[in-house]
Amino acid sequence: MIQLDHITKTFDTGADKVHAVSDVTLHIKSGEIFGIIGFSGAGKSTLVRCINLLERPTSGTVTVDGKVLTDLPAKELREARKKIGMIFQHFNLMRSRTVGENVAYPLKGSGLTKQQIKAKVKELLEFVDIAEKENAYPSQLSGGQKQRVAIARALANDPKVLLCDEATSALDPQTTGAILQLLKHLNEKLGITIVIITHEMAVVKEICDRVAVMEHGNVVEEGDVFSIFAAPKAGITRDFIRTTSNLQKIEKLIEDKSPLVALKPGEKILRLNYIKKNTSEALISETSRKFNINLNIIFADLEIVQDAPIGGTVAIASGKKEDIEAAVEYLKEKNVGVEVLENG
Numbered sequence: 001m002i003q004l005d006h007i008t009k010t011f012d013t014g015a016d017k018v019h020a021v022s023d024v025t026l027h028i029k030s031g032e033i034f035g036i037i038g039f040s041g042a043g044k045s046t047l048v049r050c051i052n053l054l055e056r057p058t059s060g061t062v063t064v065d066g067k068v069l070t071d072l073p074a075k076e077l078r079e080a081r082k083k084i085g086m087i088f089q090h091f092n093l094m095r096s097r098t099v100g101e102n103v104a105y106p107l108k109g110s111g112l113t114k115q116q117i118k119a120k121v122k123e124l125l126e127f128v129d130i131a132e133k134e135n136a137y138p139s140q141l142s143g144g145q146k147q148r149v150a151i152a153r154a155l156a157n158d159p160k161v162l163l164c165d166e167a168t169s170a171l172d173p174q175t176t177g178a179i180l181q182l183l184k185h186l187n188e189k190l191g192i193t194i195v196i197i198t199h200e201m202a203v204v205k206e207i208c209d210r211v212a213v214m215e216h217g218n219v220v221e222e223g224d225v226f227s228i229f230a231a232p233k234a235g236i237t238r239d240f241i242r243t244t245s246n247l248q249k250i251e252k253l254i255e256d257k258s259p260l261v262a263l264k265p266g267e268k269i270l271r272l273n274y275i276k277k278n279t280s281e282a283l284i285s286e287t288s289r290k291f292n293i294n295l296n297i298i299f300a301d302l303e304i305v306q307d308a309p310i311g312g313t314v315a316i317a318s319g320k321k322e323d324i325e326a327a328v329e330y331l332k333e334k335n336v337g338v339e340v341l342e343n344g
């Protein structure tokens with residue numbers, strides 16, 4: 001649906017040149033929710049603004065829904081852009097217009113009659129569940145409500161793609177959750193391809209199918225969300241994942257020689273990470289029985305990503321040395337990442 005080929009964007013500020021995006025090639029499939037994550041200044045916004053040519057790339061081609069946007073003349077580009085909606089962190093609503101007027105705005109010149117526009121606005125506001133605010137002004141709405149209006153406005157021209165630039169960054173966690181669910185709903189109901197820029201891994205985990213990680217204008221890692229969480233390759237990806245996991249707390253306990261992690265001779269502290277979708281918690285009890293060892297879970301940080309458990313547990317393994325070693329091998333065969341954190 002979206003093909004970015006060798007996109008480079010350099011800003012010439014007079015004094016020097018800023019290489020915001022350097023030779024990025026990405027393919028975003030039709031119907032997926034694609035996340036772009038990176039720290040501030042990584043080039044995420046610039047890259048996404050290149051998709052609808054709000055920012056024209058210095059070089060490279062942008063193809064959306066089969067049209068090479070970078071080659072289109074102005075008039076055709078304007079038409080093609082209508083099929084790419086966009087929402088922003090600060091909503092960008094027109095303050096002097098009502099909710100209904102904001103949503104109707106992109107329908108100007110669409111050829112629809114007043115009556116048809118009215119009906120369309122009503123339908124859109126109902127879809128985002130804010131129909132009762134049609135005559136309110138943006139200043140009378142909460143952040144979450146403003147973003148719902150912005151989503152309704154972005155949907156006015158029945159886009160095939162929705163670009164979301166930090167759309168939940170100004171919202172509290174509960175409202176963030178509700179807006180993400182709304183995005184998921186419109187992805188599923190309307191089949192809209194969604195690109196989400198964020199600096200929060202929790203957002204990626206919540207709704208994205210695939211994710212690209214950006215650093216210094218480059219995509220350093222890309223893949224389906226489960227694989228990226230299970231086996232991140234780039235250092236920056238690991239940093240992001242750490243922000244959503246508590247597992248490293250156990251390392252501090254070991255370092256502080258906490259009684260919680262005190263070992264008897266022969267015991268080991270193992271960190272077990274689920275790295276394939278088919279691993280299940282039952283494996284731990286199965287392994288204990290099979291090798292006649294005890295696996296005493298002292299810490300668990302498990303959650304569901306893309307309908308599969310991910311994260312890990314930390315367990316103290318006790319039993320005969322050779323049985324523990326055999327159990328470790330068995331777990332590895334079963335696609336569990338095993339790391340010995342401490343030997344007793």
Ligand SMILES: Nc1ncnc2c1ncn2[C@@H]1O[C@H](COP(=O)(O)OP(=O)(O)OP(=O)(O)O)[C@@H](O)[C@H]1O
Binds near residue numbers: 011012042
């Ligand atoms: N119009 C511009 N003129 C000059 N430099 C710019 C312009 N827009 C962006 N930049 C620079 O390009 C780099 C990438 O910025 P960009 O906004 O794309 O990053 P980002 O990952 O979206 O960060 P943030 O999350 O803070 O928005 C930064 O160094 C930024 O200062």
